[in-house]
Amino acid sequence: MLNQEKRKVFAEIKDEYFLSNNSFDEAIKLASTIDIDDTTLATILCISEASLFQYRNRGIEFSLSNKSSNLIHLFIDVHTYLHSISNGDRAFVKQWLKMENDYLGDAPILLMRNPNGITKILDYLKSRSLSVIDKSVT
Numbered sequence: 001m002l003n004q005e006k007r008k009v010f011a012e013i014k015d016e017y018f019l020s021n022n023s024f025d026e027a028i029k030l031a032s033t034i035d036i037d038d039t040t041l042a043t044i045l046c047i048s049e050a051s052l053f054q055y056r057n058r059g060i061e062f063s064l065s066n067k068s069s070n071l072i073h074l075f076i077d078v079h080t081y082l083h084s085i086s087n088g089d090r091a092f093v094k095q096w097l098k099m100e101n102d103y104l105g106d107a108p109i110l111l112m113r114n115p116n117g118i119t120k121i122l123d124y125l126k127s128r129s130l131s132v133i134d135k136s137v138t
Helices: 002-017 023-033 038-045 049-058 066-086 090-098 115-137
Strands: none
Touching: 023 038, 023 049, 023 066, 038 049, 038 066, 066 090, 066 115
16 A cells, blocks of 8 residues: 555656656756756766757757667656655755765766666665655655
């Protein structure tokens, strides 16, 4: 039963923040709200900076690889969990991404540049946010 409650909470968070069906657009918007520059975002999503520039500034579409598509969803999920943990405090999210984390072994923004790093961050945030939800549900 508790797992259903957790899923419901995260579904509500996603519904509130990710209304667009275009996950790539959402990732771009999220990056700008938490001060992630285009160079860093392109690295995180494994796309070229030129492709990101052309899409953002000229509306030129391009095909995303499966790897990039998966990373976009992981990036959005990281933001969703951070939003949940911080109660929507963008200043906290920005600071957390830049600060070295003893458990993760580096600053999360640096780890996100590697697919294994972003997965490690997501696993960490899931464990943190689920404990927050457990406390609020009980």
